[in-house]
Amino acid sequence: MTHDFLIIGGGVAGLSAAARLAPEGALALLEAEEALGYHASGRSAALYEPHYGNPAVVALSLASGEYYHGSGLLSPRGVMFLDGPDQGARFRTHVAEFALTELSLAEARGLFPILNPETVGFAAHAPSAWDIDTDAYLQRLARETRAAGGEIITRARVERITRLPGGWEIAAGERVFRARVLINAAGAWVDRVAALAGVAPLGFTPLRRSMARISLPAGLDPATWPMVIGGAEEWYCKPDAGALIVSPAEEDPAEPHDAFADDMVLAEGLARYEAMVSAPVTRMIANWAGLRTFSPDRAPVIGFAPAEPGFFWLAGQGGYGFQSAPAASALAAALLCGRAPDLAPEIVASVAPGRLT
Template structure:
């Protein structure tokens, strides 16, 4: 018998299980053969605290100390730049203001990213307050914390049944049955499916595919110090990665929960939008992949007890913000579960509460 079963081994499930393990007997179940296999393993891995809705920004900012200080810190400098064409000026100004960037000249932008095409790039803005996240070390540190506190992590254990018991829930996998007083639903794209297994109302989460391609360093440049750079309205983005460049069309195509893969046509369209802003064409791909970013109907994260059952807790809808919100979001979830006061303000907590979806 466990106190709490956390279902889902992405950054959401791992982080909340680590927060709960010092105070409760915790079991983490993951369907795949490794942690962070789906969306968490396919993240752009950027910490940019101004990115997202107000509630997301609040969680990201509340996570800053953890990212900079915990376990020696998880961040390395990257920087962020937005690029616009002549007919995108108003949208460019809006994005620049939202993300807190400063306008720079095209010459300054080319000094940061030498392949920018001055014939098509007419507006640029930039700031240094964006960092790469060491996501793998973060996942492994949370997992280590779970085990150090006596918690269990069981892989290759998809949940096939959730049944009520006199003590709470019986959670069944193909190989075993587990019992706990509380279930935490951190199953990523599968969160609504899990609620249905429990006989509870789903909340209407939508998994949205985002594709990525890895291309060789353009023109043989050393891209290590380049910032991440976006098109206006996040129509595409590019980010250095291990000596190469990741380029994404930044699409949001609704998909069923699945092990997603890139759509060739969508990827080609995104690469064309990127190529229009640079002087170096894409000659080949080194790899491509896709992940599912799962959002609630209002795109706020969802953190709290199910309105129909206080023994079922939602930790869902991270969208593309799972890593950058994880430290504060997991602390909030643990505080709510354990009945402790939270440092997160009341307005943000209300925006995240699943009860907002009650009729």
Template sequence: MTYDFLIIGGGIAGLSAAAELAPLGSVLVLEAEEHLAHHASGRSAALYEPRYGLAPVVELSLASEAAFRAMPGMLSDRGLMIVAKADQQAEFARDLKGFGLEQVSVAEARARVPVINPDTVALAAMADHAWDIDTDRLIQSHVKRLRAAGGEVETNARVTGIMRNGAGWHVESGAGAHVGRVLINAAGAWVDDVARMAKVRPLGFTPNRRSMARIPAPGGQDVSRWPMIFGAGESWYAKPDAGALIVSPAEEHPMGPQDAWADDMVLAEGLARYEEMVTEPVTRLLANWAGLRTFAPDRVLVIGRDPAVPNFFWLAGQGGYGFQTSPAAAALVADLLGERPSGLSAGLIASLSPARFG
């Protein structure tokens, strides 16, 4: 069988695009791992904060809000807080402006998060415009829509070879050989590797490790209504998670594509920055892990046909914005491949196009 669309990558990017493309033609998603959303998508902080990122990312995130709101239960209230020391005024001011936050007193911050340390926290700001994304529900909804429209998913299908096949592509994988008219590269940290296999010029993506630790609720408190908390300049963050707290050093450590793991020293340093700003020490870890956030050279997503090989389509460089941009990004994929008008601005589409790299 020749598929209209072969998608390499079964994370949020590939699955959301597949669900949008399935009504337009036959779709096959190839996922290297045993389970979908195994790598970055399965290790996301899963926050919808549409003002987070560079201007094109923000525009794409804002364009995704209506789709999220149309899915009952997909978003739930979380909120956002920034805390800073007295010598972090410059970072705090940038965060205040960038996130659109309102400065509050330390006492007000402590009323919301009682473990904030008044001896070290000198500046605080809050906002309500941040929501948790039910990532499992979102992934499953895309799979359900894809299969309802006749689309297919193969797991344990690591791609081992790609060749041009007339007007299309011949792809070898752990699940066998497949032929497709358009190849969509949604392989996360492996996108440049996939391009090389297809003899398409790679664009210079960089995977960056981000480590996380899950710790017990500080002081045994109910953290369920706490906001997501950032140290100024995104020097660390903490987010409630099923009665516990996820704490990350928020590092960006460049490394090759792989199944990443947390670096113990980096994790310890990040936990120390968190502990400095709260009154409760970290006494033990419940778990730790890491994921790779993959960025293009300009840190903006890449969505569009390759200029030199038009039936090779880039859907890459989601960085830390994959979930929150996914509805608008997937709609754009379908609009571009379906050759129909997009609701996004021409300027935004150009800023996402791989053609910007020459």
């Protein structure tokens, strides 16, 4: 059997494209790991804040709003920025970029009770940020793909890709697949997949982001607290199942691998967090890391490779894969099926692979 579409990568990018494309033709999705969303998609901060990211990301995220707000996948969270007393200019830049409302420190402590008024000089908040039920979203996409006849295969690490007249042959696991179009949604591994296919890599860089789940003092319930971002986005925290997730927000280049947190980086990030709160870190419950993969200009890459019309890039979502996935997958499906995209031409051009060649 020759599939119309073969997707490599079972994270949110690949799965959202699969759900769009399965009704359009025979489709298979290959995931190297034993579970879908194993790497970056399974280690996301899971926030829909459509103003967060570079212009291309913001455009895709805003265009995803209609889907998300009708999906039942969102719950209110809000976002708060804190900065030091001597960082007024930087703070005002954040206020403008994220459409925030400046708060007094008393008002800010009403939303985030562990704010330290002795070290925080500025605070601002926006309600327009929501938690995404990422597990439910991935499960929904998988169900929609299978219901439309798409095949999802896990433990299918791609070992060989061969160009055939009018298509591709892909050896993965113990099976060999043939497809008319190959869609590269392999996250941190996208350049390696391209090289296997004989397509020039575009220079993607995986960047490690570490996370720690910490306990809070007895009597504190963070359920209604906003996500809080500190200073020059050098740490952030977010409620999670009665505890807090704290990240040092690092961007350390890494080779594609099953990422793990760096103890020293975590310690430095937790120290930056502690400097702006009144509750010291007493216990780390767990820690982990993910790889956020960026193109050279940090915008996603969505479209056919200029010199290879059967090879489609769906890559470089960075840390914004979930919040942009509905619009990104709709754009991919339109381009793959020869339809006019709903997005403005300048947005389509801003994520086209040709800009990087």
